[in-house]
Amino acid sequence: MLVLASASPRRREILAKFFEDFIVVPSGVGEESYAKTPEKHAVEVARRKAMKVAEKMGLGHTVVGADTVVVIDGEILGKPRDEDEARKMLERLSGRVHEVITGYCIVHGGKIIEGFSRTEVKFRALSHLLINWYLSTGEWRDKAGAYGIQGKGGLLVEWIRGDYYNVVGLPIEVIFKLVELGFKLRP
Secondary structure (H helix, E strand, C coil): CEEECCCCHHHHHHHHHHCCCCEECCCCCCCCCCCCCHHHHHHHHHHHHHHHHHHHHCCCCEEEEEEEEEEECCEEECCCCCHHHHHHHHHHHCCCEEEEEEEEEEEECCEEEEEEEEEEEEECCCCHHHHHHHHHHCCCCCCHHHCCCCCHHHHHEEEEECCHHHHHCCCHHHHHHHHHCCCCCCC
């Protein structure tokens, strides 16, 4: 049985595009880390999520954990605590290129498969009017970097270089790895 160790509705939607049978078991693991790089941070948090759920579920399950971070100037922008912090993040991203890094961990048959995916994202130069509009949508809540590319936040993005699904929260690379492990793609 395939298990998604995440409460993220976006990750659930991506997995559902490709696989019919899976269950969702949120890990409850926090996203703090002492890793020195954003890549190691994302993989470490993904590993903790997957391992916690794998321990709970027992053998016979394949567990997928993931963690997505937005990085600019080498600094991780997490989920904003409030609208003021979201505004500051959007202003900082305005007109600039940043990276979205998703770490993943798959626990399968006693093996751990982990890695990360990186996508470059260029924001448009954002006017105060556009930032205020986006903040009023509330879509920024619970999103790394204070935006969601798959929704209204797509208007903020000028271009991306890399995996779109990675920016949403679950890299397509994870789907390929699950297929390699024997999971059947839905028709």
